[in-house]
Amino acid sequence: LRTAHFWSVALPFTLGLTAQISVIIHQVSFLRPTLGVAGAAWAVSLTATCAVLGRLAVGLVVDRMNTRGIIAGNFFLQAASVALMLAAPGPALLYVACVTFGLGVGNTTSLPSVIVQAEFPREAFGRVVSTIIAVNQFTYSFGPGILGWLHDAFGSYQVALAGCLALQLAAVAIVLLGARMSPRRA
Helix, strand or coil: CCCHHHHHHHHHHHHHHHHHHHHHHHHHHHHHHHHHHHHHHHHHHHHHHHHHHHHHHHHHHHHHCCHHHHHHHHHHHHHHHHHHHHCCCCHHHHHHHHHHHHHHHHHHHHHHHHHHHHHCCHHHHHHHHHHHHHHHHHHHCCHHHHHHHHHHHHCCCHHHHHHHHHHHHHHHHHHHHHHHHCCCCC
């Protein structure tokens, strides 16, 4: 907990997961006015399906590429998806945003351990991963409530989703900056 290197892994996933889980929890409410109930249900199903596809795709390449680069790309893809949602597009582009957002969903929970395996001593793996997960779970549990509060306070999802976008972009920056402090690179 006292090392910047630890936080260069824990913090981006804390921010990214807080944004991701908040968007997922509010996805139906956000999409329903434009897509209707059935359309929002289809969009959420597409998001879930793409989460599986995204995890499988990243699993095929993660061991052969720059891990932090892949993770930054994952956060950036979700940030771009939220930005597209904020642009208030028509139904077709909202479905695209849900698909691209979904491609990053499964990876955000599995990729912290990939960085830890590559950058931390083997004997610290369990302790570091479990601490990251504990920090993440504590923090992201507040995200959906804060997003709901922002929605209610401002009367729309614009400010709330902009906050999620900022969290995702901050995660991109931190994970990339953290590569400089890695004592051991894969």
